[in-house]
Amino acid sequence: MSQKDGRLGIGIVGNEAAAPVIARGLAGAGHAIIGASIAEESAYERAEALLPGLQRLSEAQVIERSELVILAESAETLAERVAALTEASxxxxGQxxxxxxxxxxxxxxxxxxAKGAIPLAIHPAIDVTGTSLDLTRLREGWCAVTAPRPVLPIxxxxxxxxxAEPVVIAEEDRGTYAEAITTATSFTRSIVKQATALLAGIGVDAPGFVLSSLVRSAADNALIDASPTPEPPFGEG
Structure with a gap:
């Protein structure tokens, strides 16, 4: 596989759950999975469930053999990992x-x-579980994309x-984007936990299932209200 024919060899470095999901989605589009350097055993097992037969390699082997390297790192560890890999040359x-x-x-x-790699920042705007459920949610969702202008189309x-659908987020706006994602996720979890606890307190069995349609429809309605349909130009309609 090569960038020349549009197919990429994909490698994963790190333990975070989103990377194997993205790799599995891209494999479904015809790209090849080269292997992964995943230190945590539970993280490797989770990745292998999505990518059966996933080859376990060293960091250097993954990067040397891959045209697309996905750094499966958290916000706290990403910069440190990039620095360490750069130090290791x-x-x-071109990758x-x-x-x-x-x-x-x-x-x-x-x-x-600075060493010639092409940087991409792609964040799936879903609550990642690290399972095949995420693949379905991706097909219904959006991904925030940040990249240098010449490679943004890639x-x-x-x-x-x-x-998924790409939404371009400027470099300087990623912090605000992240705040929006965190706010939506934490608020939803908190409210659902509070509501289900109230129902459980009055003896309702499986309160999560009881509230599921309500929560989804309320969220859908709120999202529709936040994204009104544009009015037609003057003179039309």
Missing amino acids: VWVP LVMHNVAEFGTGVLAPAL AQALVVELG
């Missing part, structure tokens, strides 16, 4: 290097860029291959 000029952290654009990948094309 493992980057291959794509992607991270999935909401808070950061491509600035955090500057050391890899990042957008990868998102489309996942079945």
